[in-house]
Amino acid sequence: MINIAVFASGRGSNFAAIAQAVRKGDLKVKLALLVCDNPKAPVLVKARKAGVKTVLVNRADFPGKQEFEGAIIGHLSENNIDLIVLAGYMRLLSADFVKIYYGRIINIHPSLLPAFKGEAGIRDAFEYGAKITGVTVHFVDDQVDHGPIILQQEVSIKEKDTLVTLEEKIHKVEHRIYPEAIRLFGLGRLKIEGRKVRIINRKVLQR
Numbered sequence: 311m312i313n314i315a316v317f318a319s320g321r322g323s324n325f326a327a328i329a330q331a332v333r334k335g336d337l338k339v340k341l342a343l344l345v346c347d348n349p350k351a352p353v354l355v356k357a358r359k360a361g362v363k364t365v366l367v368n369r370a371d372f373p374g375k376q377e378f379e380g381a382i383i384g385h386l387s388e389n390n391i392d393l394i395v396l397a398g399y400m401r402l403l404s405a406d407f408v409k410i411y412y413g414r415i416i417n418i419h420p421s422l423l424p425a426f427k428g429e430a431g432i433r434d435a436f437e438y439g440a441k442i443t444g445v446t447v448h449f450v451d452d453q454v455d456h457g458p459i460i461l462q463q464e465v466s467i468k469e470k471d472t473l474v475t476l477e478e479k480i481h482k483v484e485h486r487i488y489p490e491a492i493r494l495f496g497l498g499r500l501k502i503e504g505r506k507v508r509i510i511n512r513k514v515l516q517r
């Protein structure tokens with residue numbers, strides 16, 4: 311079974327969905343660590359309740375980004391982490407960090423990449439007047455919201471949708487496909503081939 315570390319800075323609904331999938335036995339990985347950079351993040355309370363080991367690594371406690379990331383790398387090695395799962399982690403990873411873990415870091419973004427990158431993916435699609443948006447899970451490279459795509463699912467934007475209902479629809483999809491992507495990684499089914507990800511035996515695995 312692989313060891314995963316979730317990185318989160320805020321609410322932590324994706325963390326909670328992953329923790330629940332693990333607890334229910336739907337996702338057979340060890341949720342070994344939560345890495346959080348924000349002392350006020352609600353995800354810290356969720357992790358405590360779920361009994362997940364947590365480290366708070368506060369950027370303000372370090373002179374530079376290199377030392378800050380060095381501390382994180384120390385925690386990852388100590389806990390034998392196989393996969394880093396970014397779930398609302400609001401800091402950019404340095405190119406050096408990505409180089410060490412490339413192919414072992416995934417992110418979830420609330421749009422159909424490459425559309426609507428950035429912090430406000432849901433709002434931007436809504437305000438743009440898009441009829442379709444969605445969710446993307448991808449391997450992380452050294453550009454923002456960029457890297458080989460693992461899974462995508464579309465979400466339609468209806469005329470009756472408000473930003474709030476759209477957010478709800480998006481999060482519901484996120485909470486389903488993120489555990490699914492982690493499951494595929496854990497089973498060794500994800501192969502990066504250049505820009506693309508090949509999912510081995512996807513059909514066999516679909517339930």
Ligand code: GRF
Pocket residue numbers: 318320321322323324325397398399418419420484
């Ligand atoms: C999610 O919408 C995710 O796609 C984006 O940040 C948000 C995190 O939400 N990267 P939560 O903290 O998991 O509730």
